[in-house]
Amino acid sequence: MKTFEIQYISRYYEEKIYSSEIIKANSEKVALKKFAKIFKIKDYKQLSNPIFRWEDGLWTASLKCINEVNEIICPQCNGKGKINIKQ
Numbered sequence: 001m002k003t004f005e006i007q008y009i010s011r012y013y014e015e016k017i018y019s020s021e022i023i024k025a026n027s028e029k030v031a032l033k034k035f036a037k038i039f040k041i042k043d044y045k046q047l048s049n050p051i052f053r054w055e056d057g058l059w060t061a062s063l064k065c066i067n068e069v070n071e072i073i074c075p076q077c078n079g080k081g082k083i084n085i086k087q
Contacts, residue, residue, distance in 0.1 A: 003023075008020070011062075012058055023035055032047055040054075
């Protein structure tokens with residue numbers, strides 16, 4: 001099982017927030033399907049369209065990128081947390 005970080009941008013008028021979801025999946029395709037399910041996007045293939053936007057409450061969101069990441073134990077908190085590092 002791989003770990004993917006899916007980054008997206010949420011907009012509300014002039015305000016912009018960068019967010020991400022960490023998803024465990026066997027492939028990028030499966031990760032995008034899980035991400036689409038979280039945000040109630042009917043067809044995950046729409047995410048590959050650069051102009052596709054979805055509604056997230058009052059916000060409008062768009063996909064920024066997807067990266068496979070390595071999950072490591074946090075050395076500063078004695079293993080209580082995890083850090084995701086881009087490969």
